[in-house]
Amino acid sequence: MRIDLTDKERFALAIQYEILDALKPEEGYGKHSESLMSGHKWIYDDIFRLMSENLPxxxxxxxxxxxxxxxxxxxxxxxxxxxxxxxxxxxxxxxxxxxxxxxxxxxxxxxxxxxxxxxxxxxxxxxxxxxxxxxxxxxxxxxxxxxxxxxxxxxxxxxxxxxxxxxxxxx
The missing domain is CATH 1.10.3190.10 (yfbu gene product, domain 2)
Structure with a gap:
């Protein structure tokens, strides 16, 4: 699944991952926040790997x-x-x-x-x-x-x- 995010979407997701990381540090959400903030879009696939395509x-x-x-x-x-x-x-x-x-x-x-x-x-x-x-x-x-x-x-x-x-x- 190819993910393209605007800067605004990246920022919002990064903040949400920071909150998740504060709530569940053992899950490793902080690395997702860092990747989103840094704009490493080649890593987005890893962040979204568990997300399924929409069912037609x-x-x-x-x-x-x-x-x-x-x-x-x-x-x-x-x-x-x-x-x-x-x-x-x-x-x-x-x-x-x-x-x-x-x-x-x-x-x-x-x-x-x-x-x-x-x-x-x-x-x-x-x-x-x-x-x-x-x-x-x-x-x-x-x-x-x-x-x-x-x-x-x-x-x-x-x-x-x-x-x-x-x-x-x-x-």
């Missing part, structure tokens, strides 16, 4: 859509009188892959930290340990094809959406 809006919307779908599946499953042929594990959100979908996984974790989508995320490990994008896209396509109905969904609608998880031809 379309990826954030995708995560929110997936979580909306799983929230509706969870709520609807709870309302079903006849749950035969649907197992509870099937409606539990599997997460995103930490190796290939890390930015999606991190966004889901941040949502949970802000107490959003807790009914979907709270008991889950959130790292699926396998790629999920194609699966969720098929499920979202089926949900859209059905008109994006909201909870409570019928048993048949739940089954149709869950069936979309399987790769076509692997029924």
């Amino acid at each position: 809006d379309e990826k954030a919307r995708y995560v929110l859509d997936v979580l909306d779908l799983y929230r509706d599946l969870t709520i609807s499953f709870g309302h079903l009188e006849n749950k035969s042929s649907i197992e509870e594990y099937e409606i539990k959100f599997p997460g995103f892959d930490g190796n290939h979908e890390a930015e999606l996984l991190n966004f889901a974790r941040d949502l949970l930290n802000y107490h959003m989508y807790e009914s979907v995320l709270h008991d889950n490990e959130l790292d699926s340990h396998s790629q999920t994008t194609e699966i969720y896209q098929r499920m979202l396509s089926k949900w859209s094809e059905l008109g994006r109905p909201r909870a409570p969904l019928t048993k048949e609608t739940i089954q149709d959406i869950l069936a979309a998880r399987r790769y076509p031809g692997n029924e």
